[in-house]
Amino acid sequence: MTTMKEIAEKTGVSVSSVSLVLNGRDAGRVKPDIAKKVRQVADRMGYKPNPLARSLRTSHTRILGFISEEIATTPFAGGIILGAQDAASALGYMLITVNTDRRSDEDEQIAALKRYGVDGFLYAKMSNRVTDVPNSLEGYPTVLVDATDRAGRVPSVTPDEVNIGYDGTKRLIDAGCKRIAYVGCSDPMVAQSLRFQGYRRALEQAGLPYDDDLVVNVLFHKPAQDAVDRLITEQRPDGVFCFNDARALYVYQSALKLDLTIGRDLSVVGVDNHRLIAETVVPELTTVELPHYEMGYWATRKVIAMIEGRDRLKPSELAQTTSPMPPLDGPLETQVHCALVEKDSVASR
Structure with a gap:
C-alpha cells in the first residue's frame, strides 16, 4: 500500500505538505503547482487513504446508516439503495443498510449503527408518507427518503x-x-x-x-x-x-x-x-x-453535505439520472420531477 512518505520522496516535498494536499487542507498552505503534482503522483501510485486513520484525525468514520422498516421487501428498493450506494461511494463513504420490522427493533438497529460511529442517517419509507422521525436520531444529520417529517424539522426527498x-x-x-x-x-x-x-x-x-x-x-x-x-x-x-x-x-x-x-x-x-x-x-x-435511484442518490448527497458543511454539488459530482437532480440548498421538503417513459399505449394524433 502506497504511503504518504513514499509520495513525499517521489515528489521531493515534505510529508506534512503531502498530508495537507491529500486531506484537502492545502489551500493557502501549499503552492497550487506543488499540490497538483502531489495529487498526480498519488493517483499514479494508486494511493488510497486509510479510513481508520482518517476517522481518528477527523472524528468522522465516513459511514452512513440506511434504515427502513420495509424497503428490503419491496420491488423498488433496489433503485433507492443503488442510488444511495453510488453517491456514498463517489465521496468515499460506506453505507450500512438495515431493515426493521417494528419500533423497538428500529431503536435497537439505530443503537447498533451508532456503535459503529456512523456520521449520519438515511431514514427511508415506501409509498411516500408522512412519518415521525425516531427520537433516537436526534442530534445526527438525517434525511428522509420517500417520506416527509410530520414535525417539519428534517430534510426529505419525495417524488413530485x-x-x-x-x-x-x-x-x-x-x-x-x-x-x-x-x-x-x-x-x-x-x-x-x-x-x-x-x-x-x-x-x-x-x-x-x-x-x-x-x-x-x-x-x-x-x-x-x-x-x-x-x-x-x-x-x-x-x-x-x-x-x-x-x-x-x-x-x-x-x-x-x-x-x-x-x-x-x-x-x-x-x-x-x-x-x-x-x-x-x-x-x-x-x-x-418514479425516481427511486434519484431519491437515494440525492438523500445521500444531502446528508453528506450536512456532515461536511457544504450545500452545493459540483457539476462533476452529478450522476447521470433519468430525472433532473434538485439542488441541495433547496426547500426542506425537496421533490424530484419524474420522467414520462413513452411506449405504445397512447394513440398518435
Whole structure:
C-alpha cells in the first residue's frame, strides 16, 4: 500500500505538505503547482487513504446508516439503495443498510449503527408518507427518503406527485383525448390525493370539464376489475390515467372484453414503470417512472453535505439520472420531477 512518505520522496516535498494536499487542507498552505503534482503522483501510485486513520484525525468514520422498516421487501428498493450506494461511494463513504420490522427493533438497529460511529442517517419509507422521525436520531444529520417529517424539522426527498398526475394526464390531452378517466387508489395515500390533484389541474388548464363519473378509486382483485369494467363500459373514455401500472392492468382487461385496442381506441398512461407490467403488456405501457435511484442518490448527497458543511454539488459530482437532480440548498421538503417513459399505449394524433 502506497504511503504518504513514499509520495513525499517521489515528489521531493515534505510529508506534512503531502498530508495537507491529500486531506484537502492545502489551500493557502501549499503552492497550487506543488499540490497538483502531489495529487498526480498519488493517483499514479494508486494511493488510497486509510479510513481508520482518517476517522481518528477527523472524528468522522465516513459511514452512513440506511434504515427502513420495509424497503428490503419491496420491488423498488433496489433503485433507492443503488442510488444511495453510488453517491456514498463517489465521496468515499460506506453505507450500512438495515431493515426493521417494528419500533423497538428500529431503536435497537439505530443503537447498533451508532456503535459503529456512523456520521449520519438515511431514514427511508415506501409509498411516500408522512412519518415521525425516531427520537433516537436526534442530534445526527438525517434525511428522509420517500417520506416527509410530520414535525417539519428534517430534510426529505419525495417524488413530485402533483406533476406525476399532471404530466400523465397532459400526455393524454396532447394525444387528443377528450374524455379522460382516472383510475385511482381507494387507500388514503399521500400519492393518491396529489396525483388526483395533478389530473384535475391538467384538465382545467386544457379547458376540459371534470366529470365525477370518469373517476373510480379501487384496491385489488375482482372488486377492482368490476369497477373498472363498469367505468369503461358505461362512460366510454378515450383516455385513462392510472394511479399506477398495476391498476392499468384492469383497464387492459376491460378493453379486451370490449374489443377495444389499447393505443388506438383507448389510450392509457400508468405510473411506476414497473418492468414486469409496463414491458410485458401488449402494447407496452406508457408510464411515469418514479425516481427511486434519484431519491437515494440525492438523500445521500444531502446528508453528506450536512456532515461536511457544504450545500452545493459540483457539476462533476452529478450522476447521470433519468430525472433532473434538485439542488441541495433547496426547500426542506425537496421533490424530484419524474420522467414520462413513452411506449405504445397512447394513440398518435
